[in-house]
Amino acid sequence: MEEMDHLAHERSKAQFDVDAMKVVWAGSKHALDVSDRMARLVASDPVFRKDNRTMLGRKELFKNTLRKAAHAWKRVHELRLTEEEASMLRLFLDEPSYVDLHWGMFVPAIKGQGTDEQQKKWLPLAYKMQIIGCYAQTELGHGSNVQGLETTATFDPKTDEFIIHSPTLTSSKWWPGGLGKISTHAVVYARLITDGKDHGINGFIVQLRSLDDHSPLPGITIGDIGTKFGNGAYNTMDNGVLRFDHVRIARNQMLMRVSQVTREGKYLQSDVPRQLLYGTMVYVRQTIVSDASKALSRAVCIAVRYSAVRRQFGSQDGGPETQVIDYKTQQSRLFPLLASAYAFRFVGEWLKWLYADVTRRLQANDFSTLPEAHACTAGLKSLTTSATADGIEECRKLCGGHGYLCSSGLPELFAVYVPACTYEGDNVVLLLQVARFLMKTVSRLGSGKQPVGATAYMGRAQHLMQCKCDVRGAEDWLKPSIILEAFEARAVRLAVNCAQNISKAASPEEGFSELSADLLEAAVAHCQLIIVSKFIEKVQQDMPGPGVREQLQILCNIYALSVLHKHVGDFLVTGCITPKQASLANDQLRSLYSQIRPNAIALVDAFNYTDHYLGSVLGRYDGNVYPNLYEEAWKDPLNDSVVPDGYHEYIQPLLKQKIRVSRL
């Protein structure tokens, strides 16, 4: 009975080859193989269990995370895992820790901003984890505005040192992950001052703690910034606070790849172009887009499976009730998210290619595509993380009351995911950057210089400003060319409208700021177009396995038409489509939901997630939800005793009312 697959019937309905789809989702047969092996390795190791995580107090939780990280490091070496395998293992470990910042920010910062000599000195130590580093940029008073950071690094020519100092309370470093309790070193961003002159923000490698006994070095105050959103979640991470009281470091600990301070205290720019730094941002944000598809697909996997298990209403003659996944309202909330998970996966894959392409060009001193690539990744980071955060919470609601239990996995998934909307660039601030880029692109139209990359469509602005949508029947909305043109026309028209309205303002800056809410919408339209177009391109590729392409085609259309439905105002206001065409799109969408329905379970199976990684009783592969929910409940600490602690002091006197009743 326990071994029964309650979803077997659902699986038998699939109209495509699930194993082939697994390869498509993973990216390649090799990638699937690696991720499958690493996922199982983690799932089978008791040290990596996480089902008790939401019940632990902060200290216990944190200690356990340290234990897991150390164990992972040990396994990586025992098994001689490749770098690819090791990073997959860390992914499936599924627990934020200092390790993420060490590999994800500290090492890349040194690689990107350190001289060859600096890299030679620091990277081997970091690779062996003989030092542990974090990325200390944000301060109490400044996050988005990096140029406003207040920490100072003043060069002292007498001793050939920098004096790192926190001159105000708001200059305290605040938020860096791994800083609070673990890191021995940090890349600290500070305002460089030589000879009384302020040269702006630069990075410095600063040792924070003794390598002997881990105590903070003299002049350094350091701690954790406190509990964050959710049970478990990001509380496994020691986001920290850090203050410097005139801490001295050697001059060669300034990261000097793009600018230097000489022994005499002269500030020099090197001939390495500053834009290189943008390359790193493109890299980091591209990984965030790829994480978005992972997080969203996990939530969708849970909600789809549970929606097939859950039955409510509609029993006829004592037969089983309706599976809630068969309600059109459930479908209209759930299937666009399923489609989005696939859409984000493919646009993430494309971004990975884009990063490789940009890197190749940079190495050949070709900077021409960098601004566009930078705007594109900024926008996609913003769009995919916002949609994922909202999507996880929608999946939670789709599970009804049970989604509110930690054992559903969804509360923690949400809480651990949402800061992605804020870190690595606040999503609104990023969209404004995209908008700025779009306005620049519009202003150059007609100058002869053709827009490149994902803005190439703007080169056809003249056509797109006045084209008419050819949809006559609902099935016309299945044509990629029609969908694409509608999205392109909407994006161009919104951008051009904004540009025209800005030009009416007293100054471009004033116009931009006055119209910035509209500009956000134009930026979103541009990014949604990119996602739709990359999904369409993906579906046109060679695709092995029966039925695979057909399913992706349906998902692609669901993604495009559900976005169109949600933002139909944009399409109508700009005259891209007519009300009648909007309503035909809606009809088509309903029909697509019916087509995807029998494949829904298999489409989330294709993510190939273990029950360990999902971490959800509702999302179990075997659909055996109820007995396991019931069992989970009893593990709560409150169930340690039948009569709860506090009963004798606070409940019994109430029930007995010895004193107070007489007073009534």
Place this chain on the structure above:
Amino acid sequence: MEEMDHLAHERSKAQFDVDAMKVVWAGSKHALDVSDRMARLVASDPVFRKDNRTMLGRKELFKNTLRKAAHAWKRVHELRLTEEEASMLRLFLDEPSYVDLHWGMFVPAIKGQGTDEQQKKWLPLAYKMQIIGCYAQTELGHGSNVQGLETTATFDPKTDEFIIHSPTLTSSKWWPGGLGKISTHAVVYARLITDGKDHGINGFIVQLRSLDDHSPLPGITIGDIGTKFGNGAYNTMDNGVLRFDHVRIARNQMLMRVSQVTREGKYLQSDVPRQLLYGTMVYVRQTIVSDASKALSRAVCIAVRYSAVRRQFGSQDGGPETQVIDYKTQQSRLFPLLASAYAFRFVGEWLKWLYADVTRRLQANDFSTLPEAHACTAGLKSLTTSATADGIEECRKLCGGHGYLCSSGLPELFAVYVPACTYEGDNVVLLLQVARFLMKTVSRLGSGKQPVGATAYMGRAQHLMQCKCDVRGAEDWLKPSIILEAFEARAVRLAVNCAQNISKAASPEEGFSELSADLLEAAVAHCQLIIVSKFIEKVQQDMPGPGVREQLQILCNIYALSVLHKHVGDFLVTGCITPKQASLANDQLRSLYSQIRPNAIALVDAFNYTDHYLGSVLGRYDGNVYPNLYEEAWKDPLNDSVVPDGYHEYIQPLLKQKIRVSRL
């Protein structure tokens, strides 16, 4: 310095009388006085402190909640508080507990469904808390579909008893608050069976635990269902699981106001109409709408104040940076939520009146308005709770990184609030009920029977189906009649469109289910119209205090036009407005944001919330955010020691790499 009001300058900019607005918000001078006194009483009592709540483990947290509840009970009696005062005190205590279900569900269930005799027996015990009760309806397998509950209550004529039994795992009671650890009694909903015949779901008073030692009575298995979303939050509540193994209760413990079982086992309906039960639902849901405005206004208060404190970018010549509240994007996200808080407050007030009106009519045997009132409260419950949940999270994001800290108060506010979208009726299921009512109303148009109450506008369907919006300039969008007609036209047209499409289907049921996603949108449009129209009515009332009406007028317009902007697709698809008019609405909205800006801080001051109730470092009245954030951080358990627990086992060996490096 600590005593300085960092927001004094903001407060001085207000263009209205804040004290007068406080009265408007509270509802009356008396209500303001009571809430003010009770808020201060709670804030000044150290037992009621809650700033450490998010750091406590489940057991400690729970025990502390019991302590607070007992202390509150004691204070209520010592101070001889009125019922109004006592309920305000519980509100400001701001911590879910068994007390809520006892007063909010157990007592009302007995009042509503018990006979006079039953009320006489049970209510005095409940009033004195000599018994503590909960409301045990939902089961593991059934929540929304109450008629599908599986627990049985089988009459045994031999002993004149009911046998309460849980025949399946999924029949386990699951979710009732207060059940897990505290309640001595429950109103249990079970399938009544007499003589082999199933009479559907009825309520029974069942004792669960011994009044002597609190141990579960024979045949009863009971526990807590485990950790829920968020730190602190709803984990102060013992939502419970409950199984019965043939538990016997006396026949007179069935709640017999609307149906009875005789000594012989005959099932009878009394002459009290069943609809009475809907009255209770109207009551409970009306309180939920009122809670929505409270929760949203708290979040908005925090985000507005912090947005005035927070500065980022835009410093000119070393002067202070721009307050983020001055960015148009921030305003376009924040001010509609501020307006919504006021809108929900006023529609909640109106619902309170509606409930009183329905009750008066019921007592006079007039059931005519009940279905409309029922649909109306169901819809408003759904709309306001969904908007509030989303709004709280948006406020959190509006605070950037710092909003992710528990000390901001926003994570807990979100986590404790979101289940309101699910309990007392899943929000989608409720909207479908509204849609059903709308379809019925549409089908009766032309039958001569005029729609009543909040659907009265549908009586003018003929006009509304073809009227044209008169807006020519942006300022036309300030006219209440124009706004109202646009919202009415949209609501009617969406509803009539749905009805027409349904009529094309094979059967009305099929059509309804096939089109249910569209029906949700029609239901939402109807509910938004109600909120807009009640806000407009409110603004037209007498309003003392200079500037008060003007500010409410602006907020009312912001609410209406921001809803219009968000759903502009509806208005355009149905031809209620033209693209040009949509764009004029947008222009007007921008101007309204500028008008409300100088009043924003004073408008949240008017909520009159204490710093204790807000529970947010970012939302402090004095705006002194940074030193307090800094201080809060050090209270985290992780900061108990400089070197964290786990360092020696899991970090030092890594840094020293004694064994493993040699293997590399």
